[in-house]
Amino acid sequence: MTVTVASNALFNSIDTEKINSVYDLTGSITELNNAMAQLLDGSSALYDGICTLLEKSGELVSGINQLADGASKLKDGANDLNSGAEQLYNGTAALLQGLDTLAANNDKLNDGAKKVFETFLATAEAQLKEAGFSVPALTIDNYASVLNEILDSLDETKLYNQALEQVTAAVEENRDYIKSQVTNAVREQVEAGVTSAVKEQVTAQVTETVKNQVLTQVTEAVRKNVEEQVILAATGMDKAKYDAAVSAGRIDTATQNMIESAVNEKMAGGDIKALISKNTDEQMQSSNIQSLIAQKVSEQMETEQVKNIITANINSKMAENEIQALIEEKTEEQIQKIVAEKMAGEEVQSKLAAAARV
Numbered sequence: 001m002t003v004t005v006a007s008n009a010l011f012n013s014i015d016t017e018k019i020n021s022v023y024d025l026t027g028s029i030t031e032l033n034n035a036m037a038q039l040l041d042g043s044s045a046l047y048d049g050i051c052t053l054l055e056k057s058g059e060l061v062s063g064i065n066q067l068a069d070g071a072s073k074l075k076d077g078a079n080d081l082n083s084g085a086e087q088l089y090n091g092t093a094a095l096l097q098g099l100d101t102l103a104a105n106n107d108k109l110n111d112g113a114k115k116v117f118e119t120f121l122a123t124a125e126a127q128l129k130e131a132g133f134s135v136p137a138l139t140i141d142n143y144a145s146v147l148n149e150i151l152d153s154l155d156e157t158k159l160y161n162q163a164l165e166q167v168t169a170a171v172e173e174n175r176d177y178i179k180s181q182v183t184n185a186v187r188e189q190v191e192a193g194v195t196s197a198v199k200e201q202v203t204a205q206v207t208e209t210v211k212n213q214v215l216t217q218v219t220e221a222v223r224k225n226v227e228e229q230v231i232l233a234a235t236g237m238d239k240a241k242y243d244a245a246v247s248a249g250r251i252d253t254a255t256q257n258m259i260e261s262a263v264n265e266k267m268a269g270g271d272i273k274a275l276i277s278k279n280t281d282e283q284m285q286s287s288n289i290q291s292l293i294a295q296k297v298s299e300q301m302e303t304e305q306v307k308n309i310i311t312a313n314i315n316s317k318m319a320e321n322e323i324q325a326l327i328e329e330k331t332e333e334q335i336q337k338i339v340a341e342k343m344a345g346e347e348v349q350s351k352l353a354a355a356a357r358v
Contacts, residue, residue, distance in 0.1 A: 167342045171335055178338070179331045186327050187318060194313040199301060206296040211284055218279040223267055230262045 121138040124147075128135050135146055171178075224239065231242045234255065242259075245251045266272055283289055300306055317323060342348055 214283045
């Protein structure tokens, strides 16, 4: 479309009073030309915009239709929103009313819950006691700590250690008694050792005494035989007749001295000494002499003197550091032995097994 416009309106706005010269008019015409050029440029841009508007008018119409549909839906949604808001308000009011009712009955609800929980605790307590646990009365304040202790006690290692601790404590309570028994046992051993040592000494002394007696008897018997031999060789008489002759004064002193010297000389000889030693040893090994020695030893061991010696030696031995250390060592060994026996015993093992099944 083309439009042609003719008008002198542009000149109506010219103030002729302000035109003082051709120069001023020329300047105004120049400004007018510039303005016209800008107007033409603007008209061209407007024309381009109108063309673009016409090209996009289809999309605009489609958008307007969508806007109309959306407006309709918006209206419907607004109505639904109003309805939902009303329902929300009503529901909120009901909730507030319910909360007010709950708050009003809070104490009753708490009392009911407390009764239910106390009933549960009573049941749990009964079951634990039936299972063999020693527990205090379960309350709301102590049930957590009591149950935690029970759970800890069900750990096999902890359970065994607890049993071991209890058994050890029970055995330790009898430590003094155990030590006294160990001390008595050690004393018996010390007493046996001391008594044996003293008896050896007494036996040696008795044996020496008896041996001297036997030696004297053997020596006298051998000397008698030697005298008979010497007397017979010197006088032709036996010992009895020679003694009678000496008593009667029929044997002179020189002969008697000669016979005595000959007898002493023979008795000092090696053969005679060996004979005496042999006979003495044989006598000492005889049952009669051994019985005599045993009898004498028993008699000596029963004397107060020997008993006092034994007691003094025992007390001295028991006071030695070595013996005291031995008593402590054996006491500890006995305690550990008793603990091990009790831990392996049927009573403890059955309790451990029962606890492990809980």
